[in-house]
Amino acid sequence: MGNKWKHIVAITAIAGISWLLVQNPYTNEYLFELKGDSATVLKQKDSLLEEIESKAAEYEAPPQDARIDPVWKSVPGYNGLKVNITASYHVMKKDGVFDEKKLIYSQVAPKKHLQDLKAEPIYRAHPDKPVVSFLINVAWGNEYLQDMLAVLKKNQVKATFFLEGKWTKNNPELAKMIQEGGHEIGNHSYSHPNMKTISSAASKEEMQKTNEIIEAVTNKKCRWFAPPSGSFRDETVSIASSLKMGTIMWSVDTIDWQKPSPEILIQRVMSKVHPGAFILMHPTESSARSLDTLIKQIKKKNLHLVTVTEALSEKRMMH
Template sequence: MRKIVLISALLIGAWLTVNNPFSHTYVTGLKTETMPVAGQEHSLIAEIETKGKEYEVEPSNARKDPVWKLIPGYNGLKIDVKASHEKMKKDGKFDPDKLVYQEVSPEVHLSDLPPMAIYKGHPEKPMVSFIINVAWGNEYLSGMLATLKKHNVKASFFLEGRWVKNNPGLAKMIADAGHELGNHSFTHPNMKQLSAPAINEEIRKTNEVIEAVTGAQTKWFAPPSGYYKDEVVEIAAAHKLGTVMWSVDTIDWQKPSPEKLINRVMGKVHNGALILMHPTESTAASLDQLITQIKGKELQIGTVSDMLSEKRVMSKKMQE
């Protein structure tokens, strides 16, 4: 009997606790506090997924071009929903400036296409590259290197093998400054007129002397004076070198005034421009202003490898 009374008392106590108006208010309060927050988060994620698609960009495949031979691919952009939500959840509302992007690689790369010369980068990539061919002009190199360093610009120096052999200190100075080194043949011949064994020898010897002097391995070949034939490009590819030409020529060997050189380049500069120059007095005197004006057009300046890569140039807002 006493056991029955105790159980009954416990049951009555439990009923009173659950049905207590204060308990009911507390539980209801918990529900009303948590449900809207969860609902808002789910709503924001859905909004990011939907609206974010407007800001996504499809990747662009590398392709052959009837005029420009090969055009490199360019990464697309996809919204990272989770990372974007992390940046927006504090304010609880969609903000396109807080979107976080992931790069999406194209399906076709330069390496998937037959060897062909490359004259420029992707037309949507806001970057240019200086191709500086070096077989002479030692007296202007130090000044050009100082100007490039002042502007924190990396260029691609295409070195003649014979020049590297005769000027190992200057070649190492260029490499030590962080610039990219390319192959510019060994004796600066007309590559179009050479036999296959001679072409192979020009490229091979230059690669070897550049690596022996600087420790750098080249990725690109620039034919002297722009003379080449399909066989030259194919043999360069056998040495794992891409063949690059140019889309903007300073014509600095004609000794133009700095003003004329700058006006010529700025009148032709474009997204993906490969700008040909040499260590001349004209280029050395023009380089500071040329860099300033190119950057003023919101174009980055990078190496040939940077420019021909599929990696996107991201705006400052996207990088934050």
């Protein structure tokens, strides 16, 4: 038989086998099952996608603009949350089941920011942000400072230290130790005057001189100013703003200069602590002995201990 006839016979045989397979009822059933499985998977995917789309709004939050509050003065903005439906679907599609823990979010920035507001003092972070900041004002108390730094390091907590200029000039090694511990450094004036009563020129000199000394010692620029004893007038805040510093106050006071027992200090703070709290303290024996317990108790409230800059950022804390 020639090659031509062999080729024709082979084609005929293949066609016949193919016809038999297609006509075979078991083959039809198998193809139907494949088609059915594919349709089921597609349907599952579509229903999951629809469920994510329908439930997304329950988990979203609008951004909140920075604002001036009649009591709390400058209140920072806070990012909103929007569910990334496509990303959430891809994470959940393997199991084919909706799981709120697997939702993927995008943060949405507010339209008005802290820097858009008129210069006003800041007493706390946004009340919805689960953060707390220690404000440690340093103009004396060297004997307790290193103990506090050791406790902060042990607990992996960063604080914001407001340094007096004269103290920094006289204690450059301690100032460097604070900076090398990863803590934030702010301006606490040069000589601890009453900023409410001194002249505008003197106020500016107090801040400017301190900024220069702190930058020379730590190589860090100050973003925040804490008036000594919390005393200031509107012009003080404006002068700080002209030097690119926000004015920081507090919402919880340890009153540690009165030398309370650790038990009294801890009770005083924990009875008033709140999301966004700024806790004022100094390097005193009372605060040094209370610090470890304060940190542990604040963390038990699911509040994150962060610097002032971190607390005032619009970024949401995502668990």
